[in-house]
Amino acid sequence: MNIFLLGFWILCVVCAVLFLYTRSTLSPVNNASFSNFQRSYLVVYLLAMAGDWLQGPHVYALYENYGMTPHQIDRLFVAGFGSSMMFGTIVGSFADKYGRKTNCILYGVLYGLACITKHFNNFWILMLGRLLGGIATSILYSAFESWLVCEHNKRGFESELLSNIFSNAVLGNSLVAIFAGLVAQYFADIFGFVAPFDLSMGVLTIMVIITLMTWPDNYGDKSSNIRESFHKAISTIKTDQKVLCLGLIQAMFEGSMYIFVLEWTPALTPMTEDGHRGAIPHGHIFAAFMVAIMIGSSMFKLLSKFTSVESFMRVVLFISSLALLTPILFHGNQTVIFIGFIVFETCVGIFWPSIGTLRGKYVPEETRATIMNCFRVPLNLIVVVILLQDLTINVVFGCCTTFLLAAALSQHWLYRLVHFILIIILLYCGLNYFLPN
Secondary structure (H helix, E strand, C coil): CCCCHHHHHHHHHHHHHHHHHHHCCCCCCCCHHHHHHHHHHHHHHHHHHHHHEEEEHHHHHHHCCCCCCCCHHHHHHHHHHHHHHHHHHHHHHHHHHCCCCHHHHHHHHHHHEEEEHCCCCCCHHHHHHHHHHHHHHHHHCCHHHHHHHHHHHCCCCCCHHHHHHHHHHHHHHHHHHHHHHHCCCCCCHCCCCCCCHHHHHHHHHHHHHHHHHHHCCCCCCCCCCCCHHHHHHHHHHCHHHHHHHHEEEEHHHHHCCCCCHHHHHHHHCCCCCCCEEECCCCCCCCCCCHHHHHHHHHHHHHHHHHHCCHHHHHHHHHHHHHCCCHHHCCCCCCHHHHHHHHHHHHHHHHHHHHHHHHHHHHHHHHHHHHHHHHHHHHHHHHHHHHHCCCCHHHHHHHHHHHHHHHHHHHHHHHEEEEEHHHHHHHHHHHHHCCCCC
């Protein structure tokens, strides 16, 4: 049994034990209204993520099958990130003004159109698909969360329950990713590389229909136009240091994460004696990564019980930076690098519900989606710049380590800001209590 398959089964055992432990340790949520609300959100969100996961594993293979050169494929991928960077803030403003539900439906439409372009062996039509996919990705990582936070607060649920939804979303997303990968491979083997994209379009259609039927719409600031909404978002980022910290954390961490997604294969693939790269079991490795993310989501629940997100995320981000040092310090050592990558993916599993919880606390409601997409501008810029350079593995992971250290420092800055404010509030309350009127 190879190290990757062994690692996958060990992680499955750890994940199962940790999941059962958290269920037995943490008190269940006995609120039927909240459970229905959580179910309504997760069904739509996980279908949206399934539409994305069904496409991911076969994009590169489809382009290769069409005879695209590596340079053309790189341009197509850069176009996707560039589109998300350039048009993301505009799309975010649409969500705040015209409705988050409407924006989520737009995600399904745009990504469905992107799937249709995959039927054409034409570089420019495929480029159009990448542009549409980039815009859709911006919506996926902003509008759904914006709808959730607004609706959660509107219905008067306890703020702590929002973390529970984010954690379950990460857990469910990992399961969906594994299942979608298996289904996509099955359809690709039988019907060809375009089949997973057709399947994705079907899933996205179901997602749009369920959203239309079950979700109410909510808004940010409906009175402001797109330009005003954008200026408000930029002004908030400039003046509110907590929001600025969140933007830096998201850009540095997610930028490193996307680069990691593109670079883990060459980092784990051994070189043969004739100078060519050997083969690795991509499916087993990907499944192991997803299980590690599930472990991270369970760890988030436990950590949140004992300390604040602002506090423990400092350690998590620092550990993630050390994890991506392994390809540099242990170059060629598959086992150590794989363990390092598993640690990083566990940190990813903790990061997603943590950043969602922090954004729910500190990002203002009226421009939430716009601000979240502003955060994605530097994120995509980081990925595009790295992709356009012909960098060695060591340099790429060195950049990722530096970005993650910067994220850890930003998290410490946020921690200091929050605790300084808490100290001032406690002093004020204490003085009012002990001093005579």
